[in-house]
Amino acid sequence: MDLTTLERRSDHEWWIPQHGAMRVPGVIYASEALVREMDEKVREQIINVATLPGIQRASYAMPDAHWGYGFPIGGVAAFDPDQGGVVSAGGVGFDISCGVRTLITGLTADDIEPVKEALAHELSRSVPAGVGSRGRIVLDDRQLDAMLEGGAAWAVENGYGRDEDLERIEERGHMAGAVPSNVSAKARNRQRDQMGTLGSGNHYLEVQRVAEVYDEQVARAFGLRAGDAVVSIHCGSRGMGHQIGTEFLKEMAVAAKQHGIDLPDRELACAPVHSELGQRYLGAMRAGINCALANRQIITHLVRQAFARMLPKATLELLYDVSHNTCKLETHVIDGREKQVFVHRKGATRAFGPGHPDLPEALRPVGQPVLIGGTMGTSSYVLVGTPESERLSLSSSCHGAGRAMSRNQAVRTWHGRQIVDELKARGIIVKSPSMRGVAEEAPGAYKDVDEVVDAAHAAGLSWKVARLAPIIVVKG
Amino acid sequence: MTPGMASASWSHFPHDADIGVVGMGPTKAEAFRQAGLALTAVITDPAGIRPVEAVEVTCRAPSDDLLLLEWLDALIYEMGVRGMVFGDYTVTIEGDELRAIALGEPVEQARHQPAVEIKGATFTALAVEKRPDGWRVQCVVDV
Numbered sequence: 001m002d003l004t005t006l007e008r009r010s011d012h013e014w015w016i017p018q019h020g021a022m023r024v025p026g027v028i029y030a031s032e033a034l035v036r037e038m039d040e041k042v043r044e045q046i047i048n049v050a051t052l053p054g055i056q057r058a059s060y061a062m063p064d065a066h067w068g069y070g071f072p073i074g075g076v077a078a079f080d081p082d083q084g085g086v087v088s089a090g091g092v093g094f095d096i097s098c099g100v101r102t103l104i105t106g107l108t109a110d111d112i113e114p115v116k117e118a119l120a121h122e123l124s125r126s127v128p129a130g131v132g133s134r135g136r137i138v139l140d141d142r143q144l145d146a147m148l149e150g151g152a153a154w155a156v157e158n159g160y161g162r163d164e165d166l167e168r169i170e171e172r173g174h175m176a177g178a179v180p181s182n183v184s185a186k187a188r189n190r191q192r193d194q195m196g197t198l199g200s201g202n203h204y205l206e207v208q209r210v211a212e213v214y215d216e217q218v219a220r221a222f223g224l225r226a227g228d229a230v231v232s233i234h235c236g237s238r239g240m241g242h243q244i245g246t247e248f249l250k251e252m253a254v255a256a257k258q259h260g261i262d263l264p265d266r267e268l269a270c271a272p273v274h275s276e277l278g279q280r281y282l283g284a285m286r287a288g289i290n291c292a293l294a295n296r297q298i299i300t301h302l303v304r305q306a307f308a309r310m311l312p313k314a315t316l317e318l319l320y321d322v323s324h325n326t327c328k329l330e331t332h333v334i335d336g337r338e339k340q341v342f343v344h345r346k347g348a349t350r351a352f353g354p355g356h357p358d359l360p361e362a363l364r365p366v367g368q369p370v371l372i373g374g375t376m377g378t379s380s381y382v383l384v385g386t387p388e389s390e391r392l393s394l395s396s397s398c399h400g401a402g403r404a405m406s407r408n409q410a411v412r413t414w415h416g417r418q419i420v421d422e423l424k425a426r427g428i429i430v431k432s433p434s435m436r437g438v439a440e441e442a443p444g445a446y447k448d449v450d451e452v453v454d455a456a457h458a459a460g461l462s463w464k465v466a467r468l469a470p471i472i473v474v475k476g
Numbered sequence: 477m478t479p480g481m482a483s484a485s486w487s488h489f490p491h492d493a494d495i496g497v498v499g500m501g502p503t504k505a506e507a508f509r510q511a512g513l514a515l516t517a518v519i520t521d522p523a524g525i526r527p528v529e530a531v532e533v534t535c536r537a538p539s540d541d542l543l544l545l546e547w548l549d550a551l552i553y554e555m556g557v558r559g560m561v562f563g564d565y566t567v568t569i570e571g572d573e574l575r576a577i578a579l580g581e582p583v584e585q586a587r588h589q590p591a592v593e594i595k596g597a598t599f600t601a602l603a604v605e606k607r608p609d610g611w612r613v614q615c616v617v618d619v
Contacts, residue, residue, distance in 0.1 A: 132585060253599060407591070437591045
């Protein structure tokens with residue numbers, strides 16, 4: 001990105017001054033090096049988002065921002081429904097409520113080492129992954145409705161998990177306001193046999209070692225110690241979310257004119273919150289969020305079963321579950337007063353600071369865990385929301401590294417088997433049904449997650465708590 | 477093929493997070509068919525798919541570019557719910573309606589080595605163009 005088009009406010013804060021049709025300024029949080037690496041398209045997309053009706057404060061981009069569709073990936077924007085504010089299917093994306101959860105095993109990485117190969121096999125056998133995989137749970141229409149209404153709470157009620165898990169999930173595992181009848185027959189068909197599946201691409205299930213602790217006090221509150229083993233799961237709402245996104249994206253793009261919205265890019269497809277279409281999307285999208293929460297909850301149950309067979313002393317308590325593709329009604333301070341606004345986070349993680357009333361009691365004094373995924377060969381991170389994140393970024397932070405190289409170029413550069421062998425030599429077991437998939441997800445195909453996380457920390461969006469290094473990686 | 481017309485082909489173009497699919501051909505229908513092959517190639521090599529099952533696909537849209545989205549979304553849907561991959565297509569377009577037969581087989585992870593699921597077709601870089609040498613259609617798909 002051309003730095004001369006930006007106004008630098010601090011080391012890690014860059015503004016795109018309000019101009020033209022922009023209703024608010026654009027704000028990028030990133031290091032100079034990261035901003036330089038960002039495509040010009042990111043700037044264009046930040047500006048486009050800033051033109052949408054009812055936008056509040058600013059059109060934000062997180063340190064991992066990259067060219068998305070409509071919104072940049074790493075984009076955050078809030079809309080006031082009473083000022084014509086919109087809800088955007090493009091601003092949420094196809095993989096509704098894609099996110100990460102981390103479980104604390106109660107074991108150390110050394111406890112895992114003697115059974116690492118066997119545990120990797122057991123996990124890959126237990127959690128269906130990859131294109132064409134199907135879950136073992138097939139839901140009829142009545143069960144699908146209950147799942148879409150109840151989310152992770154439905155899963156726990158049906159035996160997939162523990163009551164105490166729900167405390168550690170955004171919305172306590174149940175997104176209110178879901179309207180299952182707004183979800184089409186096609187979306188239901190795409191999900192019927194997909195519950196408890198991991199998917200493919202950048203989704204993963206990892207056993208990780210706590211490689212480094214940066215903040216002992218917060219790490220203690222999170223239950224993390226150097227040398228501990230944790231499990232992280234990254235996946236979303238599977239076929240259902242994809243189909244909801246697909247259908248509403250087209251409907252909103254076509255209907256925008258009727259709503260008097262002049263879209264600079266059709267991918268920004270949106271509708272006023274106070275419209276029939278906006279409300280219908282919100283009901284369906286919230287059902288999609290519940291689908292993702294239920295899916296990660298079922299995978300958690302499968303992981304616990306696999307550990308119970310191999311390492312029965314594992315406790316596998318849920319540290320937290322974050323979603324990074326959502327639109328949620330939240331209270332924020334806008335122009336000096338508290339307001340309820342619809343916050344879109346597309347490839348961005350909610351990062352509530354200490355004291356936030358929506359956090360469970362045990363976490364409230366320290367703040368929300370912010371879980372940032374890396375690649376199969378690099379670190380992932382646990383961060384914590386800061387007291388400043390609300391003011392800076394509507395309580396938002398980054399979500400991952402973002403690709404540095406196209407999938408085709410990655411396949412031309414690496415062989416999957418070579419990646420698996422190299423990682424094995426480093427003590428990382430990779431299980432995947434597709435070597436082409438492994439090559440496309442090669443660690444070298446992604447940007448440096450360390451730099452992204454350092455920028456989020458330095459900008460004050462969220463602070464580093466611990467670094468996690470992969471031991472076992474299950475990929476689709 | 478008419479002299480000077482583009483031969484039928486497909487290709488991909490890079491996008492930061494995702495991937496773009498391109499279809500080219502002397503006719504609009506052929507360009508759409510090629511875009512379907514480009515879509516398959518995001519997942520697996522179309523040449524490695526056996527035509528053991530035929531699936532009928534029909535879609536409609538008020539404009540050519542929206543028809544391309546409907547076509548690709550229909551293929552994503554059919555592959556998803558049937559657990560199949562498609563290796564070839566016959567496509568006809570009349571007015572605002574596309575009719576096709578998709579030929580393929582159930583996904584076999586070991587043989588097809590499918591790289592990634594496709595979530596949906598997007599408006600990003602969406603274009604259906606008639607050029608002097610034939611038709612070119614394209615868009616970014618979310619993976």
